[in-house]
Amino acid sequence: MTSIIKLQALSGAVGESPPCYILEVDEVRILLDCGWDEKFDPEFMRELKRHVNIIDAVLISYPDTLHLGALPYLVGKLGLNCPIYATIPVYKMGQMFMYDKYQSHYNMEDFDLFTLDDVDAAFDKIIQLKYNQSVSLKGKGYGLTITPLPAGHMIGGTIWKIMKVGEEDIIYANDFNHKKERHLNGCELEKLQRPSLFIVDAFNATYQQARRRVRDEKLMTNILQTLRNNGNVLVAVDTAGRVLELAHMLDQLWRNKESGLLAYSLALLNNVSYNVVEFAKSQIEWMSDKLMRSFEGARNNPFQFKHLQLCHSMQELSKVPSPKVVLASSPDLESGFSRELFLQWCSNSSNSIIITTRTSPGTLARDLIDNGGNRAIDLVVKRRVKLEGLELEEFERREREKKDHDINKSGEAESESDDDIEMSIISKGRHDIVIKQEGKVSTSFFKATKKQYPMFPFREDKIKFDEYGEIVKPEDYKLADVVADGEDNKENIVIKKEEDVIPDVTELPTKCIVLNRTVQVNAQVQYIDFEGRSDGESLLKILSQLRPRRVIVVRGSSESMNIIKSHCKENINARVFAPCAGEIIDATSETHIYQVRLTDALVSQLNFQKGKDSEVAWVDAHVTYREAQHDAKRMNIDNEPMEEDEEDTKILTLEPLSNSMPPTHDTVFINELKLSEFKQVLLRCNITSEFSGGVLWCSNGTIAVRRIENGKIILEGCISEDYYKVRELLYQQYAIL
Structure with a gap:
């Protein structure tokens, strides 16, 4: 089976803009980086808002704002709620990038795109990985495995390998560096075997580096x-x-x-x-x-x-x-x-x-x-x-008014709280001195003080607190200044x-x-070039060495993208795609593949047989078009239906045959059986067997199990009780339809 693979470059993530792509493998949507620079334009923000609810996972390649700058906005303002994967240094250094970016903008302007709390919330969602640590996605992403590989360029820099079990291997390599540097090793792309799909940027395709x-x-x-x-x-x-x-x-x-x-x-x-x-x-x-x-x-x-x-x-x-x-x-x-x-x-x-x-x-x-x-x-x-001047006086006046208002409000709440405490203590009789008697009205000329304490001479200090808890007095924790006598360490x-x-x-x-x-x-x-990226000549050599079957070229000028496309077509005979802004690229290896849905009536008739890794069933049905249900529409961040193409309103559906008797078919045995594994099965059932000339001989050579050229297994031997026992064990290794 072949997976359906699509890639969309979000608006703004084309040309030389920061990378931000949605990779769709079957129905799992993975956000590859979410970069931001000073051109964080409204159209790009609207694009993120439209897609935030359909993202199932996020992969971050580098710690800089060029690759993760929009992450606090996605989490803090748009409510992104899915696993985010990055290496340990990308997690640590990425926070430093975003703290510095926020503070730099706050020192210049009224910056409200995201806050420091948004930064913390975004990085709390990151799942930290080590190089070559494979992680299987859960839920909707079942069957997909992601692995971070060294990319050079920056500490923790990552080339992402995305595997679909037994089908596709996708490599996302952006801004990598194959050369060793003073503080980093180069990437290890040469260790990868020919990938099904290679997603690569063309930023440096026309650039020649100095030594x-x-x-x-x-x-x-x-x-x-x-x-x-x-x-x-x-x-x-x-x-x-x-x-x-x-x-x-x-x-x-x-x-x-x-x-x-x-x-x-x-x-x-x-x-x-x-x-x-x-x-x-x-x-x-x-x-x-x-x-x-x-x-x-x-x-x-x-x-x-x-x-x-x-x-x-x-x-x-x-x-x-x-x-x-x-x-x-x-x-x-x-x-x-x-x-x-x-x-x-x-x-x-x-x-x-x-x-x-x-x-x-x-x-x-x-x-x-x-x-x-x-x-x-x-x-x-x-x-x-x-x-300064009048502006400062006006600010201080507003602050005083606000403070007085807060104090008055706090005093009223405190008085009400004290009265509640006093009455509760009196009713419980916890002290031997009673201040008030229930039902007694004071006849004194002088007004009694409102604050009275239930035990003399003890005076209860009211604990001051705010929304974060008890107010801390710095002087209670101040340490005496100690002058170190150690050597002067510069x-x-x-x-x-x-x-x-x-x-x-x-x-x-x-x-x-x-x-x-x-x-x-x-x-x-x-x-002076300290970017730490592979140059154009090296990039073309790496592509020739990898020989990917399909290539998606992203992020670069039109000239640099054309160079990569021409090289791939002429030298490695690969299918090449170069998405424009908002365009969805269909990079599926097989072109005639359609997604269909099974009706409940059909599923209830299926007879599933357990195979080695899954359950399978034979389906006799016919394909029809059905109108899409209203509740099946995808919703955006505002809980409104997303715009859909006319083709999306009709769904290919498998429905049961109208005939009561399904057509007959040849029996199908599903499994790739190894004779060495079957020998262990026979041994557990106390049936002796041994290999000779590539044939598994059982029961003292009276029964032979052999594999022929097309991969089928043949059972030969004299009709006996052992023959039927061996055949039964052989059938148990298959899902039979």
Whole structure:
């Protein structure tokens, strides 16, 4: 049997946009990545909303926002509720990416696409896997197995292998890297046998990479020239992926006394830099063989940095002496600290801006790569600033009113609660002093105090609490400052304490402002490739080596996709598909396959026989068209019927034959019996047997069981009690229809 395989690229997930595809195997729908960049447009959000209720599982390939950025929105705002699979580093580093992305946007604007709670909710749903760990899907996905394989590119990067038992093997390989790097091994695609379907991106199909030594020398030269010219270097990097390769490389350069870099500063600037480095230290087993050997032998942790200073705000960075090299997020220069530093440093010709990855078209980084510097650029500058003057006074006035209102409301509730407690204590008679007597009316001139306590002189302190529980007083838990007498350890210099990694700007009264500015780019702008992807030539060689039967090309320019399509058709004779936005590709290996439904009347007549792995039955029926039932329609997120094609309103249905007597058919024996297994069956029933010349001889050679060319089993021998016993045992190994 052949599975029905379809793939749909969601709107926006075409061209060079982030990957987001729905793979359908039979009726199981798997979301392959759910990426997001600065062009998280409304059409893409509507597309996610239309499909969220039909997704049965999600597979995440890498921890960056390009591959999982829409996950908090899917879970937190659209209510995605299905298993999400990723490797352990993708889970840990992915959280760092999303925390940093949220904080970067919140520091610029009133960001409400998702919240930090949405990030936590999304990652709580992730099922963490190790490489080569096969997992069988449950429920609707029964029969499908997924396996994560090493992909290179980023820590925990994954090539997904999706298997349908005994039928299809599908490989989803996006942004992989076959080359070894300083901190990662390459992918292992060469170990895969010829897959049924290979889903691959064409992003780098037209790109030719420089040699690693040339690239590193280019970076080193740029840094040295800028620093010696008393300038600063901004290196735009991601949060917790490719930054590890650059941070490890630069820290090693700083350790080399002959490099001439010890006189200058090196810093990593993002909202979660401390956590990123700590996570990297604990995930050495996911990195390159060279780093693992170094760690296991000399116990040298490659991410125990000597010279890299970790900063979490612009204020901390200002304390780092200049000239300096700063690794700042985000790589597209659209948000985060990299954009702030670009605005500060771009007008100084002594400074240098290094872009390490080709981000999506339309971003500032891509504009600088395509058009260079030495020109004026119009930018929209968004900032969150403190309230001042009349705005601050107005804010404080509203806060006081709100606080007074809350206090009054709390006081009324507290009084009512105290009265209830007093009456309950009096009625139970738990104390020997009774304050009130039931039914007695006070005749005193002076009004009695409302708060009275049932036992003198004890005074019960009311416990203050809010919706999160008892209010904690920080002074109760404050420890005395202890001055450490240990040696001055410069490893992993942290400008800020661990608990202050993400500044809580919500405590300060702030507002967001938007300015249109024209900036003059005088700083040197250079693109140096640290993307960690296989280039076009290597990609074509890998395709020739794998020789997949079918190929779906996704994510790339029209030119790069045409190169992959031409190569597959001419060199490996494979069927090639390239979906457009919203188009559904039918990649089923057999073209004349139809799905039919069985009526209840037909199912009730079936006589199932138990086989080796399943139950089977012979069906005599005829095919008819039936109108689709209203309740069978798929519903969207708003619980409204989804639009369906005209063909979807009619369903192919198998119905019983009108004749009372079904037609006769030859007996069918279902199983692939191995004679060695049948020999064990005979042994358990105390029937002696042995192999001779490929024939299984039973009962002292009087009965022969042999396999002929077409795979059928023949039983020969003298009619006897043993013959019928052997035949009965042989029949039991089959489902007979």
